[in-house]
Amino acid sequence: MTFLWCIVSLYFYGILQSDASERCDDWGLDTMRQIQVFEDEPARIKCPLFEHFLKFNYSTAHSAGLTLIWYWTRQDRDLEEPINFRLPENRISKEKDVLWFRPTLLNDTGNYTCMLRNTTYCSKVAFPLEVVQKTRITCPNVDGYFPSSVKPTITWYMGCYKIQNFNNVIPEGMNLSFLIAFISNNGNYTCVVTYPENGRTFHLTRTLTVKVVGSPKNAVPPVIHSPNDHVVYEKEPGEELLIPCTVYFSFLMDSRNEVWWTIDGKKPDDIPIDVTINERYHGACNPSTLGGRDGRITRSGDRDRPG
Template sequence: MKLGFLLCCLCVFTAPTCSTSERCDDWGVDTMKLIQAYEGEPARIRCPLFQDFLKHNYSTAHSAGLTLMWYWTGQGKDLEEPVNIRLPNNRIIKDKDTLWFRPAIINDTGNYTCMLRNTTFCSRVAFPLEVVRKDADSCVSQAVKPEVVELPLEHTERLPCPDTDGFFPVNVTPSVTWYKDCISENFYERLPQGLNLTFIVVRSNYQGNYTCIVTYEDSGKIYNLTRTSEVKVVGPPEDEKPPSMTTPNAKTLYEFAAGEEMLLSCEVFCPFVRNSRNDVWWTVDGKKLEENTERIIITESVNEQLGGAKTIKVSLSIKQVTVEELKRNYTCAARNSLGEVSRQAPVKEKVGTPRYITELACGLGATLFLVVCLIIVYHVYWLEMVLFYRAHFGTDETIGDGKEYDVYVSYARNAEEEEFVLVTLRGVLENEFGYKLCIFDRDSLPGGSK
């Protein structure tokens, strides 16, 4: 039975001939597996060859005679060298498929390579480790990207302190301090319970970054672990629905004249649906527009709303639309994992006003405007116009009428009115326009004209 097991392992891990012993399958640097750790805190690196590449566990590989070795290339260096696991105080140790740092320091930053090999088989992969310092006056560093956790609105949820399993012995109960945005507070409706923070009721203002600092003792040393989760409050499952379209709608008719810019807007409300994407697009005569063309330009804007919902607006525009383009079928469609909705934008050619009607309207408008202006001028300046006409074009109406005077002037006997009558009024009417004035004090003599 043991012989059969070894033959099985050799079939998996050995090459066809011994001539391949010099070759090693190098999977390169897996940058998707960036590991970040805080300076002075424990960190670990697990070799991904077993889970992601070879699909066999460490025990099986070890039983087949394969040896796991660790190498690293320091930041800014080119030379790869073995990881030194014989440091004082066992700061770096190897435990099966895991490399431990207790604690990690800044100089540990670099690319780490795990190599699995024997005399006939070799495979290796590298991935980066970044050790960072916490920001000043902060419990975290902005360089460390937190894990995003979505909590449904108005629900009771539990937020675990992530990535702590295996860091401390199972018989050790660590102390945990929780922070929101690096501020220690009395969590109203949120109950810290060791490695879990229970949200009794999830509310929209509870969104933010939650940090747990775990303190534990191992082999007589005190260690801290800092972990952060970014909590996003999303819509509850019962509100998950297909998208709904606001525009276009049956009540709106889009009319454009040839040569104008045609602009069609599609506005869609997309409620939050977990693990679903929202797609909004236009079709022209049933053909989906994947990207902008020479004639048709598609623009999109997204408005984020409470609970992860979105309002997506996708506009379709044609700068100088032609008659043929106005006759095409323009339809907007939207979908998520729960359903799809589509609606046509009714487009028609705008009927222009006949030219003679336009000219007639302009003529009537100009005439009416001129008449109004003349009426206003006459109303304001009618006396000046009459006097001007009489002075230049009118006949002398006083000839043959048998009257000695044209105007009789009576006034209050005070200095102001007397000056106006004798100087101003007399000067204008007698000297400029030739009227004969009968002024009371000047011409009303006993036995004179009445």
């Protein structure tokens, strides 16, 4: 009987211990701590548990026998999975409460979770990490002039000014990277490639034109500025009526911007218009682009001829 009681006691102890380990203080997704890092650069991310949610630091937690575990959820996925710390060259590693990327890749974007736990305690928080692709241009039409064993010198210019110590434009060999593109970055960029051959020095000069436009992520459907929905256009019979259709489009690469009119739901070419006194037509200005479409209805007609 005593032996049976010991087994039952151990069984209940195991249940209590299991329940304690399965419960976890989940602080959810900390969207206030959205982290953005540039692609192909080293990045170090600290677990926010010790900065904002817990009253003790990592050293204290480690001394108490708690273990910090990292998970992540890939972009556009729902499944949380452990982080692979066995990648070639230890590209992703952990050091105490810091997650290291050496370097980052675009597909590292996702929600990251750090969990602190042992058999009786658990606390975790998630945060979004976005790896941002640098906007870059490449010095064009230089292939085949020198072998791959030759390391040329590349100098970049904006207009007549050599690019060095610019805040957001960084020369990276054949590439010129824009960390954040501004309208002020519009202009002509020249790369000068200098390479040796048979004891002589040669220069290749190439010029590109850069125009900064809006990101497709921020594109919105077309917006009609005129005509106005609340305006009724009235003209005497025989008078000309000109109704402008003014539309504002977001920039979208390779997008056709289209604007057309319909009258009572039909294209103007499909209906004969024989205007009579007091006859009204409902016309619609219809813009369309890859970002969406809009429509604006206007009313027009003739006033009664004075008695």
